[in-house]
Amino acid sequence: MSTRRWLLADQLGPHFLDDDDQAVLLVEAAQLFRRRALHRQKAHLILSALRHRAAELGARAVLLRTDTFREALDAVGEPVEVCHPTTRSALRFVNSDERVTVLPPRGFLTDRADFAAWADRSRQGQLRMGDFYRYARRRHGIVAGSSRGVARRRSPDPARVLDVPPPPPIVEDAIDAEVRADLDRWQRDGVRFVGRDGPRRYPATHAEAEARLAHFLRYRLPEHGRYGEVMSAGDPLLAHSVLSSSFNLGLLDPEPAIRRAEAAERAGTAPPSAVEAFVRGLLGWREFLWQLYWYFDPGFRGTGWLAATTPLPEWFVELDADAVEARCLAEVLAGVRDRAWAHHPQRLLVLGNYALQRGWRPAELVDWFHRSFVDGTDWVMNATVIGMSQYADLARVDTRPYAVDGRYIDEISDYCVGCRYQPERALGELACPYTGGFDAFLHRNRARLAADPRLAAELAARDDDPEHREAVLAQEEKRGDGPP
Numbered sequence: 132m133s134t135r136r137w138l139l140a141d142q143l144g145p146h147f148l149d150d151d152d153q154a155v156l157l158v159e160a161a162q163l164f165r166r167r168a169l170h171r172q173k174a175h176l177i178l179s180a181l182r183h184r185a186a187e188l189g190a191r192a193v194l195l196r197t198d199t200f201r202e203a204l205d206a207v208g209e210p211v212e213v214c215h216p217t218t219r220s221a222l223r224f225v226n227s228d229e230r231v232t233v234l235p236p237r238g239f240l241t242d243r244a245d246f247a248a249w250a251d252r253s254r255q256g257q258l259r260m261g262d263f264y265r266y267a268r269r270r271h272g273i274v275a276g277s278s279r280g281v282a283r284r285r286s287p288d289p290a291r292v293l294d295v296p297p298p299p300p301i302v303e304d305a306i307d308a309e310v311r312a313d314l315d316r317w318q319r320d321g322v323r324f325v326g327r328d329g330p331r332r333y334p335a336t337h338a339e340a341e342a343r344l345a346h347f348l349r350y351r352l353p354e355h356g357r358y359g360e361v362m363s364a365g366d367p368l369l370a371h372s373v374l375s376s377s378f379n380l381g382l383l384d385p386e387p388a389i390r391r392a393e394a395a396e397r398a399g400t401a402p403p404s405a406v407e408a409f410v411r412g413l414l415g416w417r418e419f420l421w422q423l424y425w426y427f428d429p430g431f432r433g434t435g436w437l438a439a440t441t442p443l444p445e446w447f448v449e450l451d452a453d454a455v456e457a458r459c460l461a462e463v464l465a466g467v468r469d470r471a472w473a474h475h476p477q478r479l480l481v482l483g484n485y486a487l488q489r490g491w492r493p494a495e496l497v498d499w500f501h502r503s504f505v506d507g508t509d510w511v512m513n514a515t516v517i518g519m520s521q522y523a524d525l526a527r528v529d530t531r532p533y534a535v536d537g538r539y540i541d542e543i544s545d546y547c548v549g550c551r552y553q554p555e556r557a558l559g560e561l562a563c564p565y566t567g568g569f570d571a572f573l574h575r576n577r578a579r580l581a582a583d584p585r586l587a588a589e590l591a592a593r594d595d596d597p598e599h600r601e602a603v604l605a606q607e608e609k610r611g612d613g614p615p
Contacts, residue, residue, distance in 0.1 A: 134232065135193075137213040139221065140177050141508070142381040143184045144337050147214055147237055155192040156211055157185050158203040164317065167498070170326040171314065172333075172471040173505045178310045179335040180380050186306065187336065204230055217421075218509045238381050239421055240271055240389075240414060246422040258423070264415035271386075273414060275393035275406050293358060293369055295350040299342045301331050325503060326450055326468050333376045333472075333505055340377035344388060347372040348395055356404035362476050362544035364462050371474045372409070375506035378417070385413045417511075424510035439490040443499060444612035450503065454614040457564050459546035460485060471505040479533055480540060483516065485615075487534050488568035489607075490575070534572050534586075537563030552615075558602055564615035571607040574600050 135154040138147055148155070159181055164174055185194040195203045201224075204211070215236035216222045225231045236243065249266050250258055267273070311328070318324065334340035351370045358370035377383045392409050395401040446454045452465035463481040466473050473482065478500070486496050497516045501507035537554030541547040547554050552563040557570045573580060573590050580586045593600060 134210055134212045135207070137211040137231070138184065139213065139216055140181055141217055141379055142214055142237070143180050144238070144340075144381045144384060146384045147381055152191065155188050156203070156207055157181050157192055157194045158200055159194070159196045160198065160200050160203065161196070161317075162199050165322055167502050168323040168325050170467075170471040170503050170505065171324040171328045172326060172331070173502075173507065174314060174324060175307070175310050175328070175331060176333055176335060176376065176380075176505055178313070179307050179331060180382070182306045182310065183336045200224060201228075204228060238378075238384060239418060240386050241267055241418050241422060243422065243425055245270065247426060250422075250426055260415055260419045263419050263422075264411060267414050267418060271414070273389065273393070273410060275396040275403065275410065293351070293354060293366055295354075296346075298346045298368075298373070299339075301334065301339060303331050307331055307335075325448075326471055329469065332470060333373070334382055337382050340374065340382040343374060343377065344372070344383060344391075347374065348391055349400070352392065352395060352401045352405055352409060354405065356402065356406075356408045359408050360476055360543060362459070362463075362474075362481070362540075362546065364458070364545055367466055367470070367474070369474070370405075373472065373474075376472075378413075379506050379508050379511070385417065389413055420515060421510050424513060439487075439493055441490045441492065441612065443486075443491050443495045444614075446614045448499060451614070456551055457615040458550035458552075459540055459544065459565075460615060462546060467503050471503065473504075476543070478515075480535060480543075484534055484565065485568065488565070488572040489612075534569055535565070536569035537565040540565055558599070558606060562606070564610070567603055567606055570600075570603040574604055 133150070133153050135156050136148060137156040137158070139158075159178060182194065185192045193207060195206055197203045197206065210230050210232065212232040212234055213225055214234045216225060217236075222233070225233050246263075249263065253262060314324070314328075334343055351368075351372065354370040355372075361369065363369060374383060378385060378388075389410050392401065392406045396403055396406040445451075447464070450464055450468035452461050452468055455461040455464060459481050463473050463477045466477070467482075483496070493516065497512050500512045500516050501509065504512075536557075537547065537552070541554040547563075550563075551561070553561045554563045554566055556562040557567040570593060573586065573593065577590055580590065
């Protein structure tokens with residue numbers, strides 16, 4: 132008889148079980164929801180996914196609702212096995228209990244030992260996602276997608292949205308009603324959440340996730356290369372799959388998804404540039420971030436290389452989008468408040484860019500992203516926020532700070548239409564907070580940024596006007612931590 136398999140809350144797809152009659156343990160540990168103020172919709176999705184999985188498995192599964200994992204293991208009264216967890220804290224816990232056997236990771240394509248061997252050979256310089264991606268394509272025999280990258284971005288027309296059918300709706304059921312009632316009770320008992328409650332928007336079952344994936348491959352994948360790097364107030368989805376939470380909960384396995392995208396290219400229903408963008412996200416960035424999380428120092432939480440020491444302001448932490456006048460930030464922050472989600476350009480160019488310009492503490496920003504986003508996980512957020520967004524990892528993930536001004540945001544979005552601020556202005560009542568913030572960021576960090584060719588050129592263009600420099604710095608200091 133096989134050992135009971137403990138399925139963690141991010142291991143809920145069929146690929147985490149070996150056969151159709153294996154006994155299963157599922158655990159709702161209340162301590163995890165009290166420890167930090169999660170977005171209400173994120174808490175709902177996790178509990179709904181756990182309970183739906185238990186319902187699917189029926190008598191094979193034991194679902195325990197305890198305060199801690201240790202209490203659950205005491206209650207189940209038998210040895211269990213678990214696939215390699217996705218956090219160091221969870222791995223330490225399962226390794227510390229002799230009743231638990233730890234199996235290799237699932238839900239990723241590249242073996243950790245293979246990555247370590249590749250990374251050790253590459254340590255003469257910094258590890259780069261592009262280099263790893265080329266290695267991974269060869270290693271796993273991925274032939275689809277253009278090696279020249281995605282097509283040139285284009286700004287969306289603010290008067291229209293992407294003309295494709297909406298994704299299959301999520302229909303709440305009795306399990307969701309029970310979850311909502313439990314969360315209401317927890318809140319009355321003092322458990323704190325951020326964001327707004329709302330109908331469940333994201334898959335909680337493998338079947339729901341499969342339906343969303345099939346819809347994306349048919350309708351949105353063909354436009355993914357062209358619309359993947361733009362932003363629109365009229366269409367928060369554009370050509371994005373919105374499946375990150377499904378992959379991170381383990382409802383979907385990335386390798387079959389990649390193979391289906393390859394099949395779409397072979398069938399002529401999606402162009403190579405679109406398939407390349409999708410495959411690069413799963414086989415490139417997702418795999419790279421997972422591997423970096425385990426490869427580097429477990430205590431690594433950012434170096435503060437750009438002297439980022441300002442605490443996150445309360446309006447940002449509490450998702451108070453109504454206090455913000457800058458249209459791009461107001462729209463994106465409202466999306467986090469209402470949907471617990473934003474797509475990658477919004478996270479990087481609106482949220483992360485604003486924090487970087489103002490020197491907010493990277494570790495606090497990581498925690499905010501983890502708590503506030505339905506797909507937030509340690510292994511993703513630590514690298515993308517500290518490294519790619521805030522450049523606080525000594526260039527382990529990206530080669531430069533991801534700072535841009537309002538003119539760049541205007542180029543790739545429709546947010547500036549109707550905004551009270553003007554993207555070309557850095558000073559004055561109508562100055563865009565991103566344009567003034569970008570200038571101030573350059574001046575504050577000039578000694579550290581001089582080695583970057585692009586930012587050094589930006590600095591040189593501003594060096595002939597010391598009065599402008601002092602005025603911008605004074606303006607940003609006066610703004611303080613208030614909403615823009």
